[in-house]
Amino acid sequence: MQPDSAMFIFLNALIVNNFVLASFLGICPFLGVSGRLNTAWSMGMATSLVMIISSVCAYFINELLVAMDLEFLRLICYIAVIASTVQLVEMAMKKFSPALFRALGIFLPLITTNCAILGLALFQTFRDYSFTQSLAYSLGAGGGFTLAIMLMAGLRERLALANVPSVSQGAAMSLMLGGVLSLAFMGFAGLGG
Amino acid sequence: MSEAMQVKKALAPASSFKLVRTLGIVATLSGVLVVSVYDFTQPFIAANKDAMMAKAVFEVVPGVVIRKNFVLTPDGLVPDNGKADGAKVLAGYDAEGKLKGIAAEAAAPGYADVIRLLYGYDPECQCITGINVLQSTETPGLGDKIYKDAAFLANFEALDARLNAKGDALAHPIVTVKHGTKASPWQIDAISGATVSSKAVGKALNDSAQTLLPRLANEWEKLR
Amino acid sequence: MSSDLNPQKPITMDTFMRGVWTENPVFVMLLGMCPVLAVTNSVANALAMGLATTFVLIGSGTLVSLLRRAIPKEVRIATYIVIIATFVTIVDYAIQAISLEIYKSLGAFIQLIVVNCMILGRAESYASRHRISKTVVNGLGTGVGFTLALLCIGVVRELLGAGTLLGFQVFGEGFQPWVVMILPPGGFFVLGAWLLLFAWLKERSAARATATEGKEVVHAA
Amino acid sequence: MSQPPLRVELRTSPHLRTTLTVETIMRNVVYALLPLCAFAVYQFGISALALILVVTLSCLGTEALFSRASGKGNTLSDYSATITGLLLALTLPPGFPLWMGAVAGFIAIALGKVLFGGLGFNVFNPALVGRAFVQAAFPVAITTWTPPFAPGRFVEFIPSTLALPFMQPPEVKSWIDGLGLDGYTGATPLALQKFEGVTSSAIDLFTGMAAGSLGETSALLILLCGGYLAARRMMNWRIPVAMLGGAWVTAALLHWANPGHPDPWFVLFSGGLLFGAMFMATDMVATPVTPLGVWVYGIFMGFLTVIIRVFGGLPEGVMYAILLGNAAAPLIEHITQPRIYGARKRKVES
Amino acid sequence: MALLSFLRKATFSHGIHPPENKDTSDMAIKRLPFAPRVVVPLSQHFGAPAVALVKPGQEVVRGEPIARAEGFLSVPMHAPVTGVVESVGLMASARGPKVPSIVIKTHAAASQRVLWGAPRDVGDMDAEAIILAIQDTGMVGLGGAGFPTHVKLSVPKKYTIDTLVVNGCECEPYLTTDHRMMVEYPQDLIAGIHIAMKAVGAGRALIGIEDNKPDAARALRGCIPQGAPIDVVEVETKYPQGSEKLLIKTLLGREVPSGGYPYEIGVVVQNVATLAQLAQLLPESQGLIERVVTISGPGVKKPGNYLVPLGTPLRFVLEQVGFSGDASQLILGGPMMGNSVASLDVPVTKTVSGILVMSQGKEERGAGKVHPCIRCGKCLEACPVNLNPSQLGRLAAKREYKMMEERFHLNDCFECGCCSYVCPSNIPLVQYFRIAKSVNRERAA
Ligand SMILES: Cc1cc2nc3c(=O)[nH]c(=O)nc-3n(C[C@H](O)[C@H](O)[C@H](O)COP(=O)(O)O)c2cc1C
Ligand SMILES: Cc1cc2nc3c(=O)[nH]c(=O)nc-3n(C[C@H](O)[C@H](O)[C@H](O)COP(=O)(O)O)c2cc1C
Ligand SMILES: Cc1cc2nc3c(=O)[nH]c(=O)nc-3n(C[C@H](O)[C@H](O)[C@H](O)COP(=O)(O)O)c2cc1C
Ligand SMILES: Cc1cc2nc3c(=O)[nH]c(=O)nc-3n(C[C@H](O)[C@H](O)[C@H](O)CO)c2cc1C
Numbered sequence A: 001m002q003p004d005s006a007m008f009i010f011l012n013a014l015i016v017n018n019f020v021l022a023s024f025l026g027i028c029p030f031l032g033v034s035g036r037l038n039t040a041w042s043m044g045m046a047t048s049l050v051m052i053i054s055s056v057c058a059y060f061i062n063e064l065l066v067a068m069d070l071e072f073l074r075l076i077c078y079i080a081v082i083a084s085t086v087q088l089v090e091m092a093m094k095k096f097s098p099a100l101f102r103a104l105g106i107f108l109p110l111i112t113t114n115c116a117i118l119g120l121a122l123f124q125t126f127r128d129y130s131f132t133q134s135l136a137y138s139l140g141a142g143g144g145f146t147l148a149i150m151l152m153a154g155l156r157e158r159l160a161l162a163n164v165p166s167v168s169q170g171a172a173m174s175l176m177l178g179g180v181l182s183l184a185f186m187g188f189a190g191l192g193g
Numbered sequence B: 001m002s003e004a005m006q007v008k009k010a011l012a013p014a015s016s017f018k019l020v021r022t023l024g025i026v027a028t029l030s031g032v033l034v035v036s037v038y039d040f041t042q043p044f045i046a047a048n049k050d051a052m053m054a055k056a057v058f059e060v061v062p063g064v065v066i067r068k069n070f071v072l073t074p075d076g077l078v079p080d081n082g083k084a085d086g087a088k089v090l091a092g093y094d095a096e097g098k099l100k101g102i103a104a105e106a107a108a109p110g111y112a113d114v115i116r117l118l119y120g121y122d123p124e125c126q127c128i129t130g131i132n133v134l135q136s137t138e139t140p141g142l143g144d145k146i147y148k149d150a151a152f153l154a155n156f157e158a159l160d161a162r163l164n165a166k167g168d169a170l171a172h173p174i175v176t177v178k179h180g181t182k183a184s185p186w187q188i189d190a191i192s193g194a195t196v197s198s199k200a201v202g203k204a205l206n207d208s209a210q211t212l213l214p215r216l217a218n219e220w221e222k223l224r
Numbered sequence C: 001m002s003s004d005l006n007p008q009k010p011i012t013m014d015t016f017m018r019g020v021w022t023e024n025p026v027f028v029m030l031l032g033m034c035p036v037l038a039v040t041n042s043v044a045n046a047l048a049m050g051l052a053t054t055f056v057l058i059g060s061g062t063l064v065s066l067l068r069r070a071i072p073k074e075v076r077i078a079t080y081i082v083i084i085a086t087f088v089t090i091v092d093y094a095i096q097a098i099s100l101e102i103y104k105s106l107g108a109f110i111q112l113i114v115v116n117c118m119i120l121g122r123a124e125s126y127a128s129r130h131r132i133s134k135t136v137v138n139g140l141g142t143g144v145g146f147t148l149a150l151l152c153i154g155v156v157r158e159l160l161g162a163g164t165l166l167g168f169q170v171f172g173e174g175f176q177p178w179v180v181m182i183l184p185p186g187g188f189f190v191l192g193a194w195l196l197l198f199a200w201l202k203e204r205s206a207a208r209a210t211a212t213e214g215k216e217v218v219h220a221a
Numbered sequence D: 001m002s003q004p005p006l007r008v009e010l011r012t013s014p015h016l017r018t019t020l021t022v023e024t025i026m027r028n029v030v031y032a033l034l035p036l037c038a039f040a041v042y043q044f045g046i047s048a049l050a051l052i053l054v055v056t057l058s059c060l061g062t063e064a065l066f067s068r069a070s071g072k073g074n075t076l077s078d079y080s081a082t083i084t085g086l087l088l089a090l091t092l093p094p095g096f097p098l099w100m101g102a103v104a105g106f107i108a109i110a111l112g113k114v115l116f117g118g119l120g121f122n123v124f125n126p127a128l129v130g131r132a133f134v135q136a137a138f139p140v141a142i143t144t145w146t147p148p149f150a151p152g153r154f155v156e157f158i159p160s161t162l163a164l165p166f167m168q169p170p171e172v173k174s175w176i177d178g179l180g181l182d183g184y185t186g187a188t189p190l191a192l193q194k195f196e197g198v199t200s201s202a203i204d205l206f207t208g209m210a211a212g213s214l215g216e217t218s219a220l221l222i223l224l225c226g227g228y229l230a231a232r233r234m235m236n237w238r239i240p241v242a243m244l245g246g247a248w249v250t251a252a253l254l255h256w257a258n259p260g261h262p263d264p265w266f267v268l269f270s271g272g273l274l275f276g277a278m279f280m281a282t283d284m285v286a287t288p289v290t291p292l293g294v295w296v297y298g299i300f301m302g303f304l305t306v307i308i309r310v311f312g313g314l315p316e317g318v319m320y321a322i323l324l325g326n327a328a329a330p331l332i333e334h335i336t337q338p339r340i341y342g343a344r345k346r347k348v349e350s
Numbered sequence E: 001m002a003l004l005s006f007l008r009k010a011t012f013s014h015g016i017h018p019p020e021n022k023d024t025s026d027m028a029i030k031r032l033p034f035a036p037r038v039v040v041p042l043s044q045h046f047g048a049p050a051v052a053l054v055k056p057g058q059e060v061v062r063g064e065p066i067a068r069a070e071g072f073l074s075v076p077m078h079a080p081v082t083g084v085v086e087s088v089g090l091m092a093s094a095r096g097p098k099v100p101s102i103v104i105k106t107h108a109a110a111s112q113r114v115l116w117g118a119p120r121d122v123g124d125m126d127a128e129a130i131i132l133a134i135q136d137t138g139m140v141g142l143g144g145a146g147f148p149t150h151v152k153l154s155v156p157k158k159y160t161i162d163t164l165v166v167n168g169c170e171c172e173p174y175l176t177t178d179h180r181m182m183v184e185y186p187q188d189l190i191a192g193i194h195i196a197m198k199a200v201g202a203g204r205a206l207i208g209i210e211d212n213k214p215d216a217a218r219a220l221r222g223c224i225p226q227g228a229p230i231d232v233v234e235v236e237t238k239y240p241q242g243s244e245k246l247l248i249k250t251l252l253g254r255e256v257p258s259g260g261y262p263y264e265i266g267v268v269v270q271n272v273a274t275l276a277q278l279a280q281l282l283p284e285s286q287g288l289i290e291r292v293v294t295i296s297g298p299g300v301k302k303p304g305n306y307l308v309p310l311g312t313p314l315r316f317v318l319e320q321v322g323f324s325g326d327a328s329q330l331i332l333g334g335p336m337m338g339n340s341v342a343s344l345d346v347p348v349t350k351t352v353s354g355i356l357v358m359s360q361g362k363e364e365r366g367a368g369k370v371h372p373c374i375r376c377g378k379c380l381e382a383c384p385v386n387l388n389p390s391q392l393g394r395l396a397a398k399r400e401y402k403m404m405e406e407r408f409h410l411n412d413c414f415e416c417g418c419c420s421y422v423c424p425s426n427i428p429l430v431q432y433f434r435i436a437k438s439v440n441r442e443r444a445a
């Protein structure tokens, strides 16, 4: 596979260099919202949605800024545009699909300003991705985030019923789980090469 | 600045005059700060980038003093003005302005992630004259030998990259072979224990050279 | 609520130490986990990241504190974000100007300081309510706390993972590095191990406390 | 009323139970592993013996340390730490430095088991957590293979075995060359296939005359020992069947689509697939419990193994496939809850 | 699989094969002498307790009603012996707490023939009359929970019953009472089947017998009149084949809906002993005053199947059969479902099918160490209703009782104990589930 093919970019963000476990983006929700499977799923879906939106937004803002020689405003614009777009999506969702809103709505504001989203936008800019590449990247990242948080939630739901020593309860345990997951994902190294 | 203002308006739908004014002030303040820092740092950053590039190019095309940037567009090679689309090609000259060689980027997926490298090509000897790994997250102790192992780097001191008679491809594709079995000048001797990374280097070079060199065949004059 | 939140109180040691120790943003509050894990694979990166974050904390805190009476409630968060983004952009350019090497190894994580909830949190809950001098001291404390935490992780990772500190060989030639430590899993493991250590120390001192209490009761009786 | 003349116990039903207890199961797993250990020692000599002992003792020591610290009393008697140690040792290369083996044993028990609450609560296979850790920590040492049946193997250690703690092991290449074994390349059958397209003879793979980790080389012995456990119902036979089947079918499809990919039988008998499927994928603690889930889990791991082997950067993928299988186990279990007797078609409104 | 099922016996999926230990299966039913004093609890079965009709000092004759039913979901009691009522008050019972009971002092010299009742022609009675008559006999299910037989036979109008399933499985280890009933009273059983079929309007009857009792099947087949719609089906010997839900699945392939009753799918299940007894009592208008009990276990000197007057205290029973002193456990019923009791003053009641005296053996659940669940999945493979006892057990250990009910179908567990039996970690699973259910019930109340 060519390293700039959309498929490679997708697989890379999904498993080979998993967005969370190898690239370290979106760690806070990965640790914080992974207690239950169903919330993790909603979080994953909401994040994927916002990722696709912000990837597209970021692509066009960047084109615009480059054209106008205003690259130094990139960061400020990204964060502002992403935040407001998500707000709009939230409003639209509330109006047109209340069921979806109930499932994902509360997660949207939480997500807007987390580093998974901005990180996606920044990385795609740093790597000069084209529109298709950006889209593939955002899909891979969203999928990778959902995959990681679902695996984590499954494990943590199981461990909720275990006799975990008091010392290792809480964040320490989640980090160690993340570490072992990250070790396991090293098995995908070189996939597609 | 105008986008920034609009953006901020979008953030605060209840836009009374005071809100807009405050935001305006803050935005202006930030704008001024950012712009002045940008202006102040720009020369340093440019110098840094230049120094880095110079070092990289010097490693792959020895003896370079002057560099010029070109872009290989579908219509041929044009000087890089920041607008043309296509593969970037760096031409390197010695102090007298004589073309020493070109440098181009190549990439292939390695063991951990994509390996990006810069390689030099000398039209005189029709060979690759060196590589410089720009980006790699290969495993320390194994894959990082592709830029640390002198024996491996020696492969690229004069790696045969001649075009075939028709001029549409390399006469011999560049291949990575098992450690200790290198027999021809277009082969790369793999690092034992890091075959994957070594092969990625070979693949990156071959992919890039196969597409770039035939298209440059008629452009050398422009570079000289 | 603790006394320090009272805006009238003078600056005390606690204003500073709170961020360093009792409310350490990494070990206690678990904020800004991504940079903590991503850039601690070497001490140099950890230090650069810590200093950059501290700078943004102080800079944005100062500005927020300065403008605290002028900023209307409705656009509070938006304003903070713009201010923070401004300082992050400044730091970003500054690092590029100082060293491209460090810039490359930190990657996008410098710019990601924007979304570090610790900074927004400080702006929202501290800077917007306190005068500049206090904000600066508090921001410095939080920044130092963050930097120290990054160093704690970075030192272990670099020392074990490469046998070096700030690039200097520590263990001598034949040392076998534990490569895993500078790979992504190492980040999780080392931070996890620190948290385990703190939890264990806390539990042990709690156990000691109850044990001595128990003894006293016995003596009294 | 008068007191009952008997001292009887009051319990609730059922008053019967099987004789198959945790201790019996674990003890028999140890028995089943001993022939493999013996063969490893026969093949690789005293280095193998030393490695097995050090790793197992490290596991037992760690278990004892933590169970004492947490006031659980003696948990060595359930044999599970012994199994972890033996299995971990059997997945390491013969010349693996002893001190690294001790690290692996410590990590296996501490990170893989104690952290989660000990026996029954670990979510990953402890032995593989230990191995994955040392594989990521010491990638060179763990991919350095030495030949079986070296002439002086019962009197001389492989030089890397005795590396000083925290120090790099010496190069073994010159030592191997000095053995004068013809045509030995320092590569396992899998690496030969993957990087050089050389397929090893099936009979060598089957009887264990090839290089590789301590326990993985003899397919015949693995099948016998695993078969014993399966026959005594101490191991869930569905898991190896599903995993090997999944791997075979995946490999066969790939081979059919592109004959350059390895032959499915080679895939089945090379590397640690057989060993992993028999002894490590079957660690019930980290598998789904649902009957359907067990099949899904096995097939998933078989599939992953082949994908990693064929398309990944590593010649071997069994360990990662099993760890990923463990990670996915709760999700698999979640979607394969059995349909209960008398489940109503539609939700009853209540 | 489909092909193989021709070769296999009819059966349900999952279940277990505990050692059978049915050493008493060849021993003919023997009558036990009368105890000097019998204790008749007013509540010894499912439903409302009966109301005493007698006062202390009153003379009663064997078979005379001594307590009347209280409402429809209740049955009357009859005097098991001729004697004098000594007291009506709280007495020890197998369930633990003391319950209101009638104590009768047996007249040692009196004839113990049944003196009550009058013959009548059952063939003339319609379904309703039969059901009323059955209530008067005081019959409850002798196979399991002791549910009043007449209630079970009064099927709500909106359901039609096509099949009467007769449960002759007796899947519990040790117990052989149903076995002996089938071998010794096949005619009575067939007669009982006819009565029950008439009561519920069923067109046919299926007798399910485990294939470890070929003699019982033979005896019954020999008694079925030519052309009668009654069939004997031999089913696999496997616990809990005798559970009505599973027997229905085995014989008819139908499943009783979760939370529902067999009549919803056109089936009524009765135990063989229940029906045989019914056929003995109904034509004489008599009441249930004795039952067959298997007395066995390693601690018993003279094991066998005994006809025991209801109310006989365990102490008397055990004295009669002789038992060794090192007994570790006394079980009323079978070892899988029965209750263990600590007092020898407990009387035999309508639901006691066996008395087992166990001594410390390795098969017993006992001192063995309890480990955490190792997720071997054996309990899932054993659970006949396809629950996930492993998960339920983990939830129970963390007191997540609500979750057990809502997501893991706790209420579909019928407490067969298969999961506890197979668990290598020795986890008291079904015991947990009982607690969970009762906590949930209390919380709901
Ligand atoms: C943890 C780990 C990291 C590895 N890193 C690399 C690497 O960065 N580059 C590489 O080419 N091989 C790496 N390998 C080894 C390859 O998977 C493969 O075994 C090797 O390239 C085979 O080369 P050989 O045939 O020369 O022994 C690594 C192996 C392990 C276990
Ligand atoms: C609360 C309750 C109500 C019942 N109602 C009826 C009923 O209306 N009709 C019926 O045929 N059986 C009824 N049953 C009886 C059961 O279907 C079952 O036959 C009885 O519990 C004996 O089961 P066992 O011997 O398998 O334990 C009821 C049982 C319970 C617990
Ligand atoms: C686990 C279990 C096993 C049972 N086994 C038998 C059995 O072997 N024979 C039997 O007659 N009833 C058995 N029963 C009771 C039956 O489910 C059913 O209640 C009984 O056959 C109904 O008949 P009855 O009302 O005449 O007692 C069992 C119940 C349970 C819950
Ligand atoms: C069939 C079987 C396979 C096992 N495989 C492993 C294994 O791969 N790794 C391990 O640490 N323990 C293994 N064990 C032992 C035990 O399950 C393990 O120590 C627990 O995971 C510790 O909680 C195995 C046990 C059995 C019965």
Ligand code: SF4
Pocket: E142, E143, E144, E169, E170, E171, E172, E173, E175, E178, E242, E243, E334, E337, E353
């Ligand atoms: S009472 Fe026990 S032995 Fe008898 S039939 Fe029912 S379950 Fe079987």
Ligand code: SF4
Pocket: E382, E383, E384, E385, E386, E387, E389, E412, E413, E414, E415, E416, E417, E418, E419, E420, E429, E430, E433
């Ligand atoms: S007791 Fe309940 S959970 Fe256990 S096997 Fe029986 S029905 Fe299933």
Ligand code: SF4
Pocket: D289, E372, E373, E374, E375, E376, E377, E378, E379, E380, E389, E390, E393, E419, E422, E423, E424, E425, E426, E427, E429
């Ligand atoms: S049988 Fe026991 S140990 Fe096995 S899964 Fe069930 S509860 Fe767990």
Ligand code: SF4
Pocket: E428, E431, E432, E435
């Ligand atoms: S009674 Fe049941 S729930 Fe309570 S401790 Fe004992 S086994 Fe556990």
Ligand code: FES
Pocket: A025, A026, A027, A028, A029, A114, A115, A116, C031, C032, C033, C034, C035, C115, C116, C117
């Ligand atoms: S720092 Fe919070 S999500 Fe990355």
